[in-house]
Amino acid sequence: MVATAATASMFPVSSPEPHSGAKKSGKHGNEPGSVDVRRIKTKSVNSGGIQVKHKSQAPKEVNRSKIHVMNDLKTDDNSTSHAPRTFMNQLPDWSMLLAAITTIFLAAEKQWMLLEWKTKRPDMVVGLDPFGLGRIVQDGLLFRQNFSIRSYEIGADRTASIETLMNHFQETALNHTKSVGILGDGFSSTPEMDKMNLFWALTKMRVIVDRYPTWGDVVEVSTWIAQNAKNNVRRDWLLRDCKSGEILARASSNWVMMNKETRRLSKIPDEVRGQFEHYFVDAPPVVDDDCRKLPKLEEATADYVRSGLTPKWSDLDINQHVNNVRYIGWIFESATQVMERYELASITLEYRRECRKDSVLKSLTSVAGGGIDDSNHVDCQHVLLFEGGSDGAPGGEVVKGRTEWRQKCKNQIRNTDHSSAGNV
Structure with a gap:
């Protein structure tokens, strides 16, 4: 300029002449081209x-x-x-x-600077999704989306939490439904489901984590759906490190339909099934189903108890019940002593009842063997119960779960100790 x-x-x-030869x-x-001022x-x-x-002529006077x-x-x-x-x-x-x-020179200079930056920092650009919207793979059968782990998504161990991973799973599931054009007004519901007043409800989920990503890591989440039973749909996820391609976590879930008015389970109507059944993938689950029956856990037999848990308004989703990810935080409210020394390796959850805004819950945790020791592996059982006076039956089970824990590495324990010492 x-x-x-x-x-x-x-x-x-x-002003160039008509035949002056100006280009x-x-x-x-x-x-x-240049403006014609002839x-x-x-x-x-x-x-x-x-x-x-x-x-130009001077102004003339006519009648003064x-x-x-x-x-x-x-x-x-x-x-x-x-x-x-x-x-x-x-x-x-x-x-x-x-x-x-x-x-032209400025555009070339900008491209050269971008190329030089990519060469110096390949870890920041490998596998990035430029707009964070994900992409369809294999004619809509698979959906992939990249996420950068933010500073507010990591915990005291300096790694992403299990809630962060499950939120990414949920986001890709919704974007998958949206990208193939079958997302209605509800939470992952199809247009036909909206007409029939139906929505999806999670009944079971199992997650296995081999390694947790850290702040600044870019991960890729792949998801797909499959038919699990006549009135049951399965959705699977794979989480990879974008830089190395290493599989970090695997997850599988089962979903059924529920009526918004009656809050009862519903069969999948043929009109609804016809909207998504051609997106089914014929593949086994990415994780083996944990068929072990979860025994009944009561307060008298629990090792740790945390009562008085109530949902906040931010815990509710658009279907007016508590989001399934929030239950994990409540389960861990009675497992803090386990979390300080061990890292979650896998979790299996069975959702029994929905929790709404007026519910009051109690979290129970039982450690296999009766307590925490110095072993490399610990198994726990969990249950969330309705307390008296809530909108559910007192003592009614909301969520039951089983978790497996592995011992933290020394660096994680040291970081946790420093964080605790810094809080005065």
Whole structure:
């Protein structure tokens, strides 16, 4: 722009003659051609900061009133009055040419800087999803989306929490449904489900985590659906490290339909099934189903108890019940002593009842063997129960679960100790 301004000040732009041989600058960088000013036959002269039009007549007086006459300002192309032919007014429009060259140079410089940055920091660009919207794979059968682990998604161990991973799973499931065009107004419901007042309800989920990502890592989540039973749909996920391709976590879940009004389970209508059944993938679950029956856990037999848990407004989803990820945080409210020394390796959850905004819950945890020791592996059982006075039956089971824990590495334990010591 500086070069353009300087050139324009040194070479005033004049009107080229029809046959002067002036070239359009539009041939350079596909920029628009110069403006045609042949129809304007005036010339301005700068005299002491006052613009005076050349050859313009002085105002004439008619009956002592002034009438401005501008006969010399012609707009007829056939006019015989021409500006003097000089060397300067036959030159092409150099300002437009320099502007085009400057634009091309700046664009090339920007691309070169971006290429140099990618070479220096490949860890920041490998596998990135530019818009974070994900992409369809295999004609809609698979959906993949990348996530960058944010600072607010990690915990005291400096790794992403299980809730973070499950939130990413849930996000990809919704985006998968949206991308293939079968998302209605509800939470992952189809248009036919909206008409019939139905929504999806999670009944069981199993997650196995081999390694937790850390702050700044970019992960790729792949998801797909499969038919599990006549009235049961399975959804699976794989979470990989974008840089290494390593599988970090696997998850499998079962879903059924529920009526919004009656809050009862419903069969899958044929009209609804027809909207998504051609997206089914014929593949076994990515994790083996844990068929072990979860024994009944009561407060008298539990090792740890945490009562008085109530949902906040932010814990509710658009179906007006507690989001399934929130239950995990409540389960761990009675397992904090386990979490301080061990890292979650797998979790299996069975959802029995929905929890709504007026519910009051109690979290129970039982450790296999009766307590925490120095072993490398610990198994726990969990249950969330309705307390008296809530909208569910007192003592009714909301969620039952089983967790497996592995011992933390020394660096994780040291980081946790430092975090605890820093909180005064």
